[in-house]
Amino acid sequence: MSTSLGRYPSKVSLFEVGARDGLQNERAVTTADKLILIDQLGMAGLKRIEAGSFVSPKWVPQMADSADIFKQLNKRSGVVYSALTPNLKGLELALDAGADEVAIFGAASQSFSQRNINCSIEESIERFIPVMEAAKAKNIAVRGYVSCVLGCPYEGDIAVSEVARVAELLYKMGCYEVSLGDTIGVGTPVNARKMVEAVAEKVPVGKLALHFHDTYGQALANILACLETGVRVIDSSVAGLGGCPYAKGASGNLATEDLVYMLHGLGIETGVDLPRLIEAGNTISQALGRKNGSKVALALTE
Numbered sequence: 001m002s003t004s005l006g007r008y009p010s011k012v013s014l015f016e017v018g019a020r021d022g023l024q025n026e027r028a029v030t031t032a033d034k035l036i037l038i039d040q041l042g043m044a045g046l047k048r049i050e051a052g053s054f055v056s057p058k059w060v061p062q063m064a065d066s067a068d069i070f071k072q073l074n075k076r077s078g079v080v081y082s083a084l085t086p087n088l089k090g091l092e093l094a095l096d097a098g099a100d101e102v103a104i105f106g107a108a109s110q111s112f113s114q115r116n117i118n119c120s121i122e123e124s125i126e127r128f129i130p131v132m133e134a135a136k137a138k139n140i141a142v143r144g145y146v147s148c149v150l151g152c153p154y155e156g157d158i159a160v161s162e163v164a165r166v167a168e169l170l171y172k173m174g175c176y177e178v179s180l181g182d183t184i185g186v187g188t189p190v191n192a193r194k195m196v197e198a199v200a201e202k203v204p205v206g207k208l209a210l211h212f213h214d215t216y217g218q219a220l221a222n223i224l225a226c227l228e229t230g231v232r233v234i235d236s237s238v239a240g241l242g243g244c245p246y247a248k249g250a251s252g253n254l255a256t257e258d259l260v261y262m263l264h265g266l267g268i269e270t271g272v273d274l275p276r277l278i279e280a281g282n283t284i285s286q287a288l289g290r291k292n293g294s295k296v297a298l299a300l301t302e
């Protein structure tokens with residue numbers, strides 16, 4: 001089913017990453033503030049919420065309370081709460097805390113892989129195999145991320161063939177969905193679309209998600225261009241939470257409010273209640289002592 005414009009879908013599934021990707025790049029907030037955020041996101045109608053990550057607390061101290069988050073969050077019926085798990089230790093901690101699903105995260109850039117998870121792309125794939133096997137044995141769905149799909153802070157341009165290769169490895173390994181991360185938000189619409197088309201030759205387009213940071217203000221345009229390829233899942237972060245360690249003062253992920261506003265304007269269903277979402281974004285922005293990073297939220301807040 002498509003909208004009256006023909007080339008866009010009638011429905012898109014949103015994957016909310018504010019509590020993880022967003023807050024991992026903000027100054028630390030309390031566990032209570034995170035729990036309020038996650039609950040408000042569920043109340044706003046989001047059905048897929050990344051609530052934390054089980055990584056080394058020395059690498060990402062903002063996520064150190066993830067076990068408490070999963071143990072204490074108010075699980076809403078029909079909502080899937082997921083966690084990032086780079087290795088078997090992360091998976092065990094995530095399952096112990098009650099995560100519904102997990103995600104492994106690789107990169108299309110060797111340098112980024114090395115700096116982010118301290119190993120090469122090949123080593124990361126080796127590390128993910130036991131995670132996948134253990135998750136499968138427990139019937140836990142595993143999502144995959146590929147970072148640097150439109151550029152790397154250390155290597156610059158990244159070949160789309162490399163993005164497709166890593167995405168295919170994750171998919172063939174058993175990831176039910178592969179999220180394509182424009183980690184530093186450098187992509188532009190034609191490049192983004194070409195990249196998705198190249199990946200879709202290796203991984204069914206229905207198994208792909210877009211994860212575009214808004215560092216250069218291009219994320220909405222890139223998403224619009226890519227929606228024409230058949231992608232139906234988009235990651236975003238309420239209030240545009242998150243920053244970019246590679247671009248001082250830059251914004252984080254695309255703000256969910258801005259995405260929802262655009263999709264609803266196109267007649268695309270998301271299941272999200274925009275006023276409630278704005279409330280969630282305003283509450284966490286206040287806790288962080290920062291301006292809401294969503295233009296739509298700013299326009300619609302008195």
Ligand SMILES: CC(C)(COP(=O)([O-])OP(=O)([O-])OC[C@H]1O[C@@H](n2cnc3c(N)ncnc32)[C@H](O)[C@@H]1OP(=O)([O-])[O-])[C@@H](O)C(=O)NCCC(=O)NCCSC(=O)C[C@@](C)(O)CC(=O)[O-]
Nearest residue numbers: 054055056059086089090105116117118145147148181183
């Ligand atoms: C992957 C490692 C752990 C390898 O780090 P390492 O140093 O190679 O691992 P190690 O196995 O040698 O362990 C070192 C220490 O970490 C501990 N450790 C080991 N594993 C865990 C774990 N799971 N949970 C908690 N602790 C752990 C382990 O116990 C040990 O503790 P120590 O003996 O020093 O006290 C490290 O590099 C790491 O934690 N990296 C985190 C990177 C990260 O979280 N990055 C941000 C998320 S990715 C992202 O944002 C991109 C994405 C997904 O959004 C898409 C996009 O936008 O592009």
